[in-house]
Amino acid sequence: xxxxxxxxxxxxxxxxxxxxxxxxxxxxxxSANHDYRVVTVADGLINPWSIAFLPxxxxxxxxxxxxxxLVRHGVLRMEPIEGVPDALVEGQGGLFDVVPHPDFExxxxxxxxxxxxxxxxxxxxxxxxxxxxxxxxxMDVEDIFVAQSxxxxxxxxxxxxxDADGYLFVTVGDRQIPSTGDLEAHPAQDISxxxxxxxxxxxxxxxPTDNPFVGQSGALPEIWSxxxxxxxxxxxxxxxxxxxxxxxxxxxxDELNRILPxxxxxxxxxxxxxxxxxxxxxxxxxxxxxxxSPTNFWVxxxxxxxxxxYTGDLFPAWKGxxxxxxxxxxxxxRLAMDGPRVVREETLLQGLGRVRDIRQSPEGxxxxxxxxxxxxxxxxxxxxxxxxx
Numbered sequence: 001x002x003x004x005x006x007x008x009x010x011x012x013x014x015x016x017x018x019x020x021x022x023x024x025x026x027x028x029x030x031s032a033n034h035d036y037r038v039v040t041v042a043d044g045l046i047n048p049w050s051i052a053f054l055p056x057x058x059x060x061x062x063x064x065x066x067x068x069x070l071v072r073h074g075v076l077r078m079e080p081i082e083g084v085p086d087a088l089v090e091g092q093g094g095l096f097d098v099v100p101h102p103d104f105e106x107x108x109x110x111x112x113x114x115x116x117x118x119x120x121x122x123x124x125x126x127x128x129x130x131x132x133x134x135x136x137x138x139m140d141v142e143d144i145f146v147a148q149s150x151x152x153x154x155x156x157x158x159x160x161x162x163d164a165d166g167y168l169f170v171t172v173g174d175r176q177i178p179s180t181g182d183l184e185a186h187p188a189q190d191i192s193x194x195x196x197x198x199x200x201x202x203x204x205x206x207x208p209t210d211n212p213f214v215g216q217s218g219a220l221p222e223i224w225s226x227x228x229x230x231x232x233x234x235x236x237x238x239x240x241x242x243x244x245x246x247x248x249x250x251x252x253x254d255e256l257n258r259i260l261p262x263x264x265x266x267x268x269x270x271x272x273x274x275x276x277x278x279x280x281x282x283x284x285x286x287x288x289x290x291x292x293s294p295t296n297f298w299v300x301x302x303x304x305x306x307x308x309x310y311t312g313d314l315f316p317a318w319k320g321x322x323x324x325x326x327x328x329x330x331x332x333x334r335l336a337m338d339g340p341r342v343v344r345e346e347t348l349l350q351g352l353g354r355v356r357d358i359r360q361s362p363e364g365x366x367x368x369x370x371x372x373x374x375x376x377x378x379x380x381x382x383x384x385x386x387x388x389x
Contacts, residue, residue, distance in 0.1 A: 028386045031334070032346050033317035035386040041367065042076040043379040045069070048369040050097045051359045051380060054133075055105050061369070061380055062112070064094035070136065071380075083131055083138030087114040088124035091153025097160050100133075101203060108132040109203070113158040113170065116146060125149050126156045126172045126194070128205065144205025147194040148220065149187075151175025155248075159234035159307075164241060167208060168201045169224065169259075171231035171245060179268040179282055188267045191219045191226050196267055198231060198245060198259050200224040212262030227265040227291065228257075233307030233324060242340065246304040246324050249273035250282060254304045255294035256324065258340050266291040272299050296342045302329030306357035312364025314385050323366070325355030332358060332368065353378070 026037040047064035054060065059071035066087050067080035087095045093115030101109035109130055116127035126149060131141035155173030162168055174188045174196040183189070188196025191213055199222040200211055207214065207221035214221045224243075233246035243259040253273030257265055270291055271283045287293060298304070306325035310318045322335040322342075330351055336344040349355065353370035361367055366383040 026384075029348075030389065031348055033389055034315050035389060036315075036383045037386050038349070038352065038381050039384055041074075041380045041382050042069070042071050044076070045378040045380065047094070047371055048356060048378055048380055049095065050099075050357050051367050051369055052098045052100055052110075053359070053361055054100060059367075059380075060098050060110075062095050062098050064096070065089050066095045066114075068095065068098065068112070068138075081133075081137055083141055084112065085114055085116070085127075085129045085141060085143070088117045088121070088153070089115070090124075092156060093124050093153045096156065096158035099160050099162065102162050102166055104133075108134055110138065111160055111168070113156075113160055115153070115156055115158075116143065118146075118150060123150050124153065124156075126158050126170070128160065128168075128170055128201075130205075145170060145199075145201060145222070147172045147199075149173075149175050149194045151177050151195075155230040157228070157231050159232055159245075161234045161236050161243075162203075163236045163243070164238065166203055168203055168205075169234060169236070169243060170199050170201065171228070171234055171247075172197050172199065173230035173232075174228070174267060183269050183284060186268050188227055188229070189264070189269065191216075191223050194220060194223070196226055196228040197223045198225045198228065198234075198243070200261075224261055225259050225263050225265060227263075227267050227269070229267040229271075232305040235307040235309050235322070237309050238311055244307060244309065244322065246307050248303060248305075249297070249299075249301050251276050251279065252299040252301050254298040254301045256296040256304075256322070256335070256342070257292065257294050260292070263292050264290065266293075272297050273301070295340060296335060296345075298329075298333075302326030302331060302333065303354075304333075306355060306359075306369070308358040308360055308366070310360055310366065312360055312366075314364035315366070315383075317388065323358045325358050325368070327354040327356065327371070330354055348383075352381075 050062045052060040061069045096113040115124035126147040128145040131138035157171035157173035172194045213219035231245045231247040250273035308323045332348040334346045357369035372378040
């Protein structure tokens with residue numbers, strides 16, 4: 001079984017009980033560097049998709065069926081926040097990411113991604129809505145980016161992140177368009193649409209003038225990189241400025257990529273996965289000149305979702321590590337880095353639930369959004385230190 005090109009380390013201790021941490025008993029779990037506890041922050045959620053922290057201490061959680069929830073003073077409020085745009089909740093569609101503006105304290109802007117209905121309302125595309133969070137509701141909500149993409153009700157991408165210069169990055173998936181005939185004719189290889197792209201925007205949704213394809217005939221100016229499948233994790237290193245993304249492979253071939261402007265990341269021309277069920281080849285190979293290879297890949301897939309670069313002080317041995325969530329794998333993959341290279345991988349939280357999102361709180365805790373699977377409750381939990389190893 002191939003897991004990654006890097007050396008793989010499995011957690012020293014697995015969970016003794018799946019339910020116990022979510023129920024608050026919080027046993028001590030072990031990893032290669034730190035002992036930790038898993039403590040419930042909010043439960044009773046339905047498909048939690050994203051977590052955000054506000055300066056005053058509130059926590060926001062999106063639920064894919066279209067609700068934005070508020071945790072205040074440790075209590076999940078029953079009533080969802082009003083003013084959220086209407087999403088097409090079908091298949092993988094719904095309400096996705098939530099991120100505050102870097103200057104949220106002064107402008108109160110919140111950014112949400114969602115599956116925006118288009119046409120007769122039976123199809124949807126990835127969109128970013130922006131609104132002011134005032135008096136516990138969203139005001140002046142407007143769409144600032146609507147992707148030129150359409151297809152099956154899945155593979156929306158929809159992760160967003162701000163860099164240190166205030167630019168807003170957003171991922172758009174390939175919308176499950178199958179690979180047939182000429183692979184290079186796939187929409188993810190065509191920069192006249194947003195299928196399979198990472199995009200760079202100003203905070204009002206306009207395209208910066210120094211984006212790599214600005215001025216190129218037939219190209220969309222928002223595109224930063226292309227050739228992606230379904231990027232559902234996005235993080236920007238606060239020290240290096242590097243943009244990192246994880247994307248779902250098909251049956252195998254989940255990828256971690258360092259995103260550089262103007263580059264092609266290969267879907268569906270190269271990759272490490274195969275067709276679902278049949279196991280037949282999709283790609284022409286795993287390497288090709290002019291196409292970027294992944295920094296790390298997973299075979300079999302863990303179904304990557306949620307990405308974080310840890311910079312806190314509570315887990316000092318994990319500083320600079322990349323954390324990737326796994327849906328099918330029901331795990332967190334901790335990747336120790338040497339510059340842009342993965343040197344070790346460790347599996348954390350295995351079997352606790354489908355990991356949809358991972359975020360670092362201002363205090364340095366690690367928060368994880370867990371989707372229910374097999375009777376385990378949906379919840380947001382946090383990792384708390386319980387001693388170094």
